[in-house]
Amino acid sequence: MPINVRLLAVAATTSLVLYGTVYSVAYSTYLDTSNPLITALPHHLHETHYFASKHNPLNVYFIKKLWLWTSSAFLFHFLTSPAPARSLRRVIQYALATSLWLAFTAWFFGPPVLDRLIASTGGECVLHLPSGAAVSVPHDYCHTKSTVSLATHPRLFPAAILLPDGEWTGTPRLRKGHDVSGHIFLLTLAVLFLVDQLRWSFASLPGARAWPSSHSAAVAYTSVVVAASLFSIYTTSVYFHTPLEKFTGYVLGLASFALTQLPYA
Secondary structure, X not given: OOOOHHHHHHHHHHHHHHHHHHHHHHOOOOEOOOOOOOOOOOOOOOOXXXXXXXXXXXXXXXXXXXXXXXXXXXXXXXXXXXXXXXOHHHHHHHHHHHHHHHHHHOOOOOOOHHHHHHHHXXXXXXXXXXXXXXXXXXXXXXXXXXXXXOOOOHHHOOOOOOOOOOOOEEOOEEEOOOOOOHHHHHHHHHHHHHHHHXXXXXXXXXXXXXXXXXXXXXXXXHHHHHHHHHHHHXXXXXXXXXXXXXXXXXXXXXXXXXXXXXXXX
8 A cells, every 4th residue: 555545645635625526516416405495305316326315225324324334444454463563652643533413413512513514504493384385493503403293382383373183293404505515524534544554454464474364354445435435425515515614524534634644744
């Protein structure tokens, strides 16, 4: 593996985001996920483009559970590495990457960073109704990811709103504002972090023939996760988010990876 493998990984992610974004603009393939009028609807290309559907297996089982795949790859690779390569530095890097994932997407002394960015740039907490209408509700309902219904929160619904028979429930989402692509952020961070971990395998041993079978399997598994993440960067860049949202997601992913390089840098 070449010494500048991290630069190659940066080049690969940059190229995929750039190509996918240019393609999405040239052929109008992207969905503006921050637009409350269309984001709850199926992608306009979902019937003809397999990966334009939010329900495709790559999105449901891989991208939405990305840090689980990333963590399993790291642990498998780390635990099967030779003793000299099982360094504290790698553990700290994983802890930093995981902390950044949590801070940006789950919790940061309250709402996660990405939610705060949307709210600070004019975002609204919107509840999408089955009719296609959108009702604005207080931001707290989005920050807590509360499930609401006419029965539990009658004051949120205008009197003229018609809801389906039976008890309908919905979860408000932040819309409008600048909706940074969380998928591009996480995919970029995952690719760069895992490629950086693979360096240890090639630096610690003279060649693949010297690896124990368990570590060879770990390298193969990690490589598959990296390859799937790269492909996911491409599909996300082609079909979802505006160009600026993808760009800021990529920059945040790159900056987060840079932070994981601080220990013993």
